[in-house]
Amino acid sequence: xxxxxxxxxxxxxxxxxxxxxxxxxxxxxxxxxxxxxxxxxxxxxxxxxxxxxxxxxxxxxxxxxxxxxxxxxxxxxxxxxxxxxxxxxxxxxxxxxxxxxxxxxxxxxxxxxxxxxxxxxxxxxxxxxxxxxxxxxxxxxxxxxxxxxxxxxxxxxxxxxxxxxxxxxxxxxxxxxxxxxxxxxxxxxxxxxxxxxxxxxxxxxxxxxxxxxxxxxxxxxxxxxxxxxxxxxxxxxxxxxxxxxxxxxxxxxxxxxxxxxxxxxxxxxxxxxxxxxxxxxxxxxxxxxxxxxxxxxxxxxxxxxxxxxxxxxxxxxxxxxxxxxxxxxxxxxxxxxxxxxxxxxxxxxxxxxxxxx
Amino acid sequence: xxxxxxxxxxxxxxxxxxxxxxxxxxxxxxxxxxxxxxxxxxxxxxxxxxxxxxxxxxxxxxxxxxxxxxxxxxxxxxxxxxxxxxxxxxxxxxxxxxxxxxxxxxxxxxxxxxxxxxxxxxxxxxxxxxxxxxxxxxxxxxxxxxxxxxxxxxxxxxxxxxxxxxxxxxxxxxxxxxxxxxxxxxxxxxxxxxxxxxxxxxxxxxxxxxxxxxxxxxxxxxxxxxxxxxxxxxxxxxxxxxxxxxx
Numbered sequence: 001x002x003x004x005x006x007x008x009x010x011x012x013x014x015x016x017x018x019x020x021x022x023x024x025x026x027x028x029x030x031x032x033x034x035x036x037x038x039x040x041x042x043x044x045x046x047x048x049x050x051x052x053x054x055x056x057x058x059x060x061x062x063x064x065x066x067x068x069x070x071x072x073x074x075x076x077x078x079x080x081x082x083x084x085x086x087x088x089x090x091x092x093x094x095x096x097x098x099x100x101x102x103x104x105x106x107x108x109x110x111x112x113x114x115x116x117x118x119x120x121x122x123x124x125x126x127x128x129x130x131x132x133x134x135x136x137x138x139x140x141x142x143x144x145x146x147x148x149x150x151x152x153x154x155x156x157x158x159x160x161x162x163x164x165x166x167x168x169x170x171x172x173x174x175x176x177x178x179x180x181x182x183x184x185x186x187x188x189x190x191x192x193x194x195x196x197x198x199x200x201x202x203x204x205x206x207x208x209x210x211x212x213x214x215x216x217x218x219x220x221x222x223x224x225x226x227x228x229x230x231x232x233x234x235x236x237x238x239x240x241x242x243x244x245x246x247x248x249x250x251x252x253x254x255x256x257x258x259x260x261x262x263x264x265x266x267x268x269x270x271x272x273x274x275x276x277x278x279x280x281x282x283x284x285x286x287x288x289x290x291x292x293x294x295x296x297x298x299x300x301x302x303x304x305x306x307x308x309x310x311x312x313x314x315x316x317x318x319x320x321x322x323x324x325x326x327x328x329x330x331x332x333x334x335x336x337x338x339x340x341x342x343x344x345x346x347x348x349x350x351x352x353x354x355x356x357x
Numbered sequence: 358x359x360x361x362x363x364x365x366x367x368x369x370x371x372x373x374x375x376x377x378x379x380x381x382x383x384x385x386x387x388x389x390x391x392x393x394x395x396x397x398x399x400x401x402x403x404x405x406x407x408x409x410x411x412x413x414x415x416x417x418x419x420x421x422x423x424x425x426x427x428x429x430x431x432x433x434x435x436x437x438x439x440x441x442x443x444x445x446x447x448x449x450x451x452x453x454x455x456x457x458x459x460x461x462x463x464x465x466x467x468x469x470x471x472x473x474x475x476x477x478x479x480x481x482x483x484x485x486x487x488x489x490x491x492x493x494x495x496x497x498x499x500x501x502x503x504x505x506x507x508x509x510x511x512x513x514x515x516x517x518x519x520x521x522x523x524x525x526x527x528x529x530x531x532x533x534x535x536x537x538x539x540x541x542x543x544x545x546x547x548x549x550x551x552x553x554x555x556x557x558x559x560x561x562x563x564x565x566x567x568x569x570x571x572x573x574x575x576x577x578x579x580x581x582x583x584x585x586x587x588x589x590x591x592x593x594x595x596x597x598x599x600x601x602x603x604x
Contacts, residue, residue: 185565192550200544
């Protein structure tokens with residue numbers, strides 16, 4: 001049997017209930033477990049990002065409907081999550097739907113929205129399972145671009161799993177990195193408008209916290225399937241020091257061994273990337289110190305009377321300024337988090353109200 | 358049992374490191390020949406009868422090389438408008454980078470960016486510029502007058518040379534142009550908001566894009582060629598590499 005026929009047979013054999021589930025049932029085989037243990041002897045990525053490319057090409061290859069390709073893609077996601085759990089990779093981010101994808105043919109977009117509806121509804125059915133595994137689901141993107149009923153389903157799913165903390169799944173839906181960065185700058189500007197922060201408080205750290213991914217560490221490893229070697233507007237800010245692995249396999253055909261191969265690449269790059277990351281962090285601290293020093297000196301000049309300032313006074317002014325800046329930033333970030341939580345709770349209230357009606 | 362796993366892991370990584378070292382030795386031995394072939398084959402989207410191994414610039418063959426480069430460039434179906442060179446190697450080799458830049462120009466690429474993670478090229482940009490001009494003379498000889506190189510410095514917006522035919526623009530980048538550039542643009546926008554010249558809701562992707570592009574307005578890189586063993590962008594212009602092919 002050719003590999004295409006094998007895949008088709010497998011497609012027809014997988015039971016429907018398993019096909020719909022977010023968490024794949026099944027354990028690793030002995031060989032897989034042994035390989036996993038060998039890999040775990042080295043540094044393991046704590047956060048892996050996937051660009052799940054190749055669903056449509058897979059459907060074309062098997063001569064089935066595109067929609068089936070996407071459904072298979074979702075099943076593969078469930079399987080991959082299971083592998084990540086087995087490999088103790090606690091956080092996974094996936095690129096499910098780009099804002100650019102809205103430009104695709106209407107029936108394909110509608111099909112994807114319908115798939116999203118089914119999956120997020122299914123999620124609510126599987127709450128017990130998710131609680132058992134401690135899975136926290138976050139959906140990142142400009143959710144206001146989605147149909148309202150999907151927004152409400154997402155809000156329910158996010159709120160239901162909010163307090164789980166064993167592992168994290170971030171689904172990028174209606175997302176592009178440029179929109180995310182623009183949104184982060186907008187939030188900072190909102191902070192300035194509200195009088196919570198000053199323009200000079202805006203730093204790399206602040207923008208980090210304004211992104212949709214503020215509750216996650218940067219990905220250690222980014223994997224893109226189907227052979228394309230682009231980032232396609234995915235986590236551009238967050239992956240500056242991530243290990244990028246481009247694999248030519250199509251997403252629905254992804255295997256445990258492909259994942260191991262990617263992790264091996266990560267392990268080979270680990271030291272160099274760690275070094276680069278540390279250098280960047282040091283440079284960032286120095287930049288912030290320098291910026292604080294300038295601001296504190298400006299303030300002193302304004303309040304001083306043109307007299308030369310002694311180092312002791314300068315140092316005190318610097319410490320005071322830094323403490324005040326950190327205080328401002330902290331209250332701004334608290335306000336931002338409240339604003340974001342309110343978005344979901346408002347949607348949820350609307351959902352419950354319409355359900356009762 | 359854990360000890361066994363660790364032992365196997367170490368063996369596996371030792372083998373992989375050995376493989377990498379052997380490959381890099383091979384690379385150094387055939388560096389000239391390989392890089393001379395690599396540049397046209399990376400650009401080459403179709404097989405080309407002149408794409409031979411004789412592109413090593415040596416004395417008498419120089420003139421025929423230049424003709425070959427020009428015809429190589431013209432024969433390709435599609436040339437990238439802007440190429441980024443991401444140098445992730447430990448040693449900084451100015452001559453090799455200068456060679457690459459000149460080759461890019463000769464094939465017809467309009468914009469070339471040179472980036473390294475530690476900002477070494479940025480700090481020594483005048484040395485790199487001198488090297489590029491020197492290589493331009495050496496490799497292109499009489500033709501070099503036709504190719505004018507415009508070096509973009511962040512401090513001055515005026516071009517250093519006049520615009521002639523076959524003009525190329527070279528820009529030297531560092532991590533300061535990446536995230537730090539975005540932070541600076543964000544601060545500027547916030548200042549406008551503070552002065553009530555703009556509202557936070559006025560900002561959109563296009564506005565931020567034009568703020569980041571600045572007055573020179575270089576297009577986004579179509580292709581980034583990475584040199585070195587690290588599989589990462591290491592901070593190369595995060596905003597601009599949205600659709601860039603990374604090799």
